[in-house]
Amino acid sequence: MPFLLNSFSDIKKDLKNKANKKTSGELPCLSQKDKSRIQVIKEQTRQLNQNNSTRTQAYFDFYHQHPEIHWALLGHMVSRNVGWNMTDLKGELLTKLLPEREQEDFFAFLERGSWLIFQDVFPQFLIYDLSVKVKKEMFYLLRYFGISTFMETMWDYFWNSGDKTSLAIAMVINEQNYLEKRLIQNQHYQKIVTGTVSFKMYDFLNLNNTIFPYAAGNDTEKASLAGAALRYFTSLHERILFGKKLYSLLFQQEKILSGVLKWADEHPHTGSRKDYWPDVFNDVNESFPRSLYKRRVKNCELRKGAERLYSPSLKYAWPNIPQEEAENGDWFEDWRVLDYFQRKDHCDGDIFHHYCKTIEKIELAVMTKEAILLREDEQSL
Known part of the structure; x- marks a missing residue:
């Protein structure tokens, strides 16, 4: 770096230089030691990027090693939600709403996004860990993993300033920009997922909830919930x-942060929603096959005599899916992305009633679909 990055004005200068400079794409020669380090980091990342369960645990393990890297815990909790979304596709309700092909397409979309983020972010973590161990910054290695020049600047700034919040926000900005062309604007996924009627149904049914279960200090197995709902995915x-907003919720409310850590430590991620509400969900299917669905949940409590909702573990719901290499290219073009650091985004975390209504909406959608199909069958006789 031409100068130490100790302030936001330094960041701005550095990013302006990078935005205006046309890089040749050529990388300088590395020592044999650095080449070996790169191979080790690539292999560690590959081994941990097998499925949602391995990724989710890797984020949590890294946070325990380096609690100063806030995004690792945020990534862990969001990755849990991705796993629950994956198993929902094979669970009690969505299997009655989505045909099998759409279940597979939605899973492929979630898995690709999850895989892409991990293979971008985890080498950053390992390079930071290496820097700590050798007691000097090693962030010049980031470019050998196709990581944005934006993050090279932000890691250098973090190394010099210790600004945990800015690094976490930078990682939020980076990961969403990284996904934009590779997943969200990808024509294949637009055709089979984001452009479909079923995806619009996801928005209508408010299925884009992100929840953070946390231990609230009582002795019950049922976790308390904080979270938020995303519109316009x-x-x-x-x-x-x-x-x-999710970062603010997790790291600016001590009760939620300590409660999330306690809950996550005590409940390894399986992908089943039984992990946080075993009184409502079960990883064993308790209902009779082919029976018409009847409402089972009200205000997030089971109705009297109702069976729990089936929510399978990830390992029984989906196999590991090999992924193609990530597309090349650096998303960073405009230093004004720094505007996101100036805006405060507060989140009160009140998700409980919204989440309860979401479950009831899905139940109603299932019952409506079954009633329509039954009427069509009767008319065809």
Whole structure:
């Protein structure tokens, strides 16, 4: 770096230089030691990027090693939500709403996004860990993993300033921009997922909830919930603001942060929603096959005599899916992305009633679909 990055004015100068400079794409020669380090980091990342369960645990393990890297815990909790969304596709309710092909397409979309983020972010973590161990910054290695020049600047700034919040926000900005062309604007996924009627149904049924279960100090197995709902999933701007809100919720309310850590430590991620509400969800299917669905949940409590909702573990719901290499290219073009650091995005975390209504909406949608199909069958006789 031409100068130490100790302030936001330094960041601005550095990013302006990078935005105006046309890089040749050529990388300088590395020592044999650095080449070996790169291979080790690539292999560690590959091994941990097998599925949602391995990623989710890797984020949590890294946070325990380096609690100064706030995004690792945020990534862990968001990754839990991705896992729950994946298993919902094979669970009690969505299997009655979505045909099998759409279940597979939605899973492929979630898995690709989850895989992409991990293979971008985890090498950053390992390079930071290496820097700590050798007691000097090693962030010049980031470019050998196709990581944005924006993050090279932000890691250098963090190394010199210790500004945990700015690094976490930078990672939110980076990951959402990284996904934009590779996933959200990808024509294949627009055709089979984001452009479909079923995806619009997701918005209508408010399925884009992100919840943070946390231990609230009582002795019950049922976790308390904090969280927020994302509108306009396909908007890059809205996803960045949403990520900032989730970060604010997790790290600016001590009760939630300590409660989330306690709950996460005591409940390894399986992908089943039974992890946080075993009185409402079960990873064993308790209902009779082919029976018409009847409402089971009211205000997030089971109705009297109702079976729990089936929510399978990830390992029984979906196999590991090999992924193609990530597309090349650096999203960073405009230093004005720094505007996101100036805006405060508060989140009160009140999600309980919204989440309860979401479950009831889905139940109603299932019953409506079954009633329509039954009427069509009767008319065809």
